Amino acid sequence: MRQTSNNYAHVGEILNTIRKKKKISTKTIFAAGITRPTYYRFVRGEGEINLINFLKLLHILGIELSELEAVIPILMPETRLLENELTDAISAMDATALKKIKKKALIRFKETNELKYRYIFLRAEIMYNKWTDNSQQLLLVIRQIKDYLDSIDLWTNGELLLFSSITETLSYEEYEYFFKQFLLRRKNHEEQLDPIVLDLLYIGYYDTALNSKNKLNVDRATRFVLKRKPNRHNYRFRIWRLFVHAARISLTKDYDLGLKKFEQLQKIIVYIFKEDFTGEFELNALQEMWKKVQIIVHQENLSETVTT
Numbered sequence: 001m002r003q004t005s006n007n008y009a010h011v012g013e014i015l016n017t018i019r020k021k022k023k024i025s026t027k028t029i030f031a032a033g034i035t036r037p038t039y040y041r042f043v044r045g046e047g048e049i050n051l052i053n054f055l056k057l058l059h060i061l062g063i064e065l066s067e068l069e070a071v072i073p074i075l076m077p078e079t080r081l082l083e084n085e086l087t088d089a090i091s092a093m094d095a096t097a098l099k100k101i102k103k104k105a106l107i108r109f110k111e112t113n114e115l116k117y118r119y120i121f122l123r124a125e126i127m128y129n130k131w132t133d134n135s136q137q138l139l140l141v142i143r144q145i146k147d148y149l150d151s152i153d154l155w156t157n158g159e160l161l162l163f164s165s166i167t168e169t170l171s172y173e174e175y176e177y178f179f180k181q182f183l184l185r186r187k188n189h190e191e192q193l194d195p196i197v198l199d200l201l202y203i204g205y206y207d208t209a210l211n212s213k214n215k216l217n218v219d220r221a222t223r224f225v226l227k228r229k230p231n232r233h234n235y236r237f238r239i240w241r242l243f244v245h246a247a248r249i250s251l252t253k254d255y256d257l258g259l260k261k262f263e264q265l266q267k268i269i270v271y272i273f274k275e276d277f278t279g280e281f282e283l284n285a286l287q288e289m290w291k292k293v294q295i296i297v298h299q300e301n302l303s304e305t306v307t308t
Helices: 009-020 026-030 036-043 051-061 065-075 078-092 095-112 115-131 135-151 157-169 172-186 195-212 215-226 237-251 255-273 277-307
Strands: none
Touching: 009 036, 026 036, 026 051, 026 255, 095 115, 115 135, 115 157, 115 195, 135 157, 135 172, 157 172, 157 195, 172 195, 172 215, 195 215, 195 237, 195 255, 195 277, 215 237, 215 277, 237 255, 237 277, 255 277
16 A cells, blocks of 8 residues: 555554554564564555555454544644645645645644644745745745754754754754754753654764765764664664765775675665665665765865875
């Protein structure tokens, strides 16, 4: 079952919630022939589940297929539905839809003061101004987000989402300032954060270091990222840690050996995901990052040639 439409984009997450409420063990699901990786990718909305396994899952949970239409809107928060609309609009590059989402999110934020609506509004505003080439308004929105984040002593998941909406616009120095200040302030607090978002921000920090084309920045980001213990359900961060290891070898020791390890990693991704579209996405993302590694290595070689 491919999770694409607005109302069904988080079916896996919803069915997992029902499983927990009914106190059904995942062992029952795995025993039915649904593998652990397949199930958890489906739950996180990161992978597909075939029709046979989907029907098995419904049977285990005691849900009739005809009941899904009624179950999903009840369990899915309004913010999630609107966020799904935002994701679809961005994927389709639909500026008209973004304009409507902006308006709806702003109205709901004023009514509820819920930060998630503010995130949806600002994310839509950023993308809308990018697509309509309104650079002045875009810079203004980004500045507002930066000022807001800098004024908050203790970020929650809401601030974390706001930060993620502007990361691609930040320089390495800005990313490091905001991200490390956030981690420092969170150090002695127990509030639960979304580990998946947090892990991806670590990788974003490393990618920004690569974008700076400064080897010292990359070295610092590498040490910082590799200290992070990956969440056991976040396969992406585990894969990307292997990428960081390979890149470090190429940048500091032996380029060919690092390249060999990167090629091995690509084979692992192909083997794990096979025909899953997620694997293709991961490969493309890592290949783009490896090009940045190559640029830095080339710069280093040129510098050594000039010196000698």
